[in-house]
Amino acid sequence: MDLFTVKPGYESTAVSECSEAGYFNCVSGKGFIRTDGLLNQSFSGACFSSWRIENCQSIPLNSCGNRVKRTADWFCDAIRLSKIVNPWSISWLRFSENGFVPDSSNVTKLLELLKKRISRIVKLADVSYPAANRGSDGLFIVDCSPDELFVSRSAVFYGPRRMKDDSAAPSRSYLKVEEAFSVMRYQPGEGEVVVDLGAAPGGWSYAAAKRGAKVFAIDNGPMKNGAAGNSLITHIRADAFRWLPQRPVDWLLCDMVEEPFRVINLVRMWIRKKMCTNVVVNLKCGHAEPYDILKIVRSPDGFAPLVRECICRHLYHDRDEFTVMLRV
Numbered sequence: 463m464d465l466f467t468v469k470p471g472y473e474s475t476a477v478s479e480c481s482e483a484g485y486f487n488c489v490s491g492k493g494f495i496r497t498d499g500l501l502n503q504s505f506s507g508a509c510f511s512s513w514r515i516e517n518c519q520s521i522p523l524n525s526c527g528n529r530v531k532r533t534a535d536w537f538c539d540a541i542r543l544s545k546i547v548n549p550w551s552i553s554w555l556r557f558s559e560n561g562f563v564p565d566s567s568n569v570t571k572l573l574e575l576l577k578k579r580i581s582r583i584v585k586l587a588d589v590s591y592p593a594a595n596r597g598s599d600g601l602f603i604v605d606c607s608p609d610e611l612f613v614s615r616s617a618v619f620y621g622p623r624r625m626k627d628d629s630a631a632p633s634r635s636y637l638k639v640e641e642a643f644s645v646m647r648y649q650p651g652e653g654e655v656v657v658d659l660g661a662a663p664g665g666w667s668y669a670a671a672k673r674g675a676k677v678f679a680i681d682n683g684p685m686k687n688g689a690a691g692n693s694l695i696t697h698i699r700a701d702a703f704r705w706l707p708q709r710p711v712d713w714l715l716c717d718m719v720e721e722p723f724r725v726i727n728l729v730r731m732w733i734r735k736k737m738c739t740n741v742v743v744n745l746k747c748g749h750a751e752p753y754d755i756l757k758i759v760r761s762p763d764g765f766a767p768l769v770r771e772c773i774c775r776h777l778y779h780d781r782d783e784f785t786v787m788l789r790v
């Protein structure tokens with residue numbers, strides 16, 4: 463059984479995405495979906511999921527069951543025949559209102575307990591997030607109900623994670639673009655040129671300027687806080703559907719509150735005219751079914767044929783929206 467963690471409210475969207483990708487018997491729980499496996503071999507990565515926990519096993523607990531001790535017992539038994547000589551990941555995921563998040567306190571307790579039994583192996587434990595978008599070996603626990611735990615030796619982390627705020631950032635949206643740069647493992651560099659469509663009050667522009675990029679911020683609304691009067695940010699009051707730069711730019715950022723299919727067409731036009739090299743675009747779902755928007759994004763009418771990399775993620779800091787990151 464594989465288990466995908468999902469933001470609460472998006473379970474049925476994740477079931478649609480995984481079923482269409484070839485996962486069978488997808489069943490949703492609160493903040494996760496379970497599936498019996500994948501029919502075809504390749505799955506490029508889930509948009510509406512943060513983690514895929516692979517080949518999970520269930521540990522049933524009675525009311526006084528000690529979760530940490532039961533997990534330690536399971537792990538010692540599971541690695542009995544393995545030779546562990548490389549660093550391994552450990553994550554304990556607990557439910558929160560924004561989905562499953564790492565629980566460092568249970569990891570600490572678990573490692574303390576394991577140290578007494580397998581101290582050499584515990585020294586190789588890595589408690590940081592595993593590298594995104596590839597399989598990791600170790601110990602992964604999904605703490606999803608009082609009477610059951612799911613445990614596994616392998617997982618894929620898709621990248622969504624809580625970011626650190628900045629007191630000079632003009633908006634909460636700042637966290638979304640910071641998270642997008644982290645998921646892409648790529649970001650604007652010093653001296654690069656960035657266009658930010660729908661920029662006000664300036665969180666995304668501020669994030670790019672912080673990295674030394676020169677930003678054209680397009681919005682009729684005002685810039686605020688760290689984006690107001692910033693020497694690297696040129697604020698242009700214009701309609702983003704009509705404005706184009708005089709020459710190609712390194713980055714197109716777009717967080718406009720506009721109809722998603724209109725925004726997709728606008729970004730496609732920028733790419734077809736070779737006006738940008740990298741894109742971060744946030745698509746607001748509004749009344750549209752999120753999975754219908756995702757299908758368009760990944761279809762020939764979206765970005766797939768026009769770019770060399772297209773990552774779609776429902777970020778930790780996204781709400782009723784998701785973010786698309788493109789390398790053209």
Ligand SMILES: C[S@@+](CC[C@H](N)C(=O)[O-])C[C@H]1O[C@@H](n2cnc3c(N)ncnc32)[C@H](O)[C@@H]1O
Nearest residue numbers: 633635660662663664665666701702717718719
């Ligand atoms: C969610 S806010 C952007 C927040 C911004 N990314 C930040 O980090 O502060 C959406 C913005 O899109 C702008 N917007 C919507 N339609 C637009 C259009 N056609 N042209 C320019 N801006 C537009 C709105 O004025 C609003 O400021």
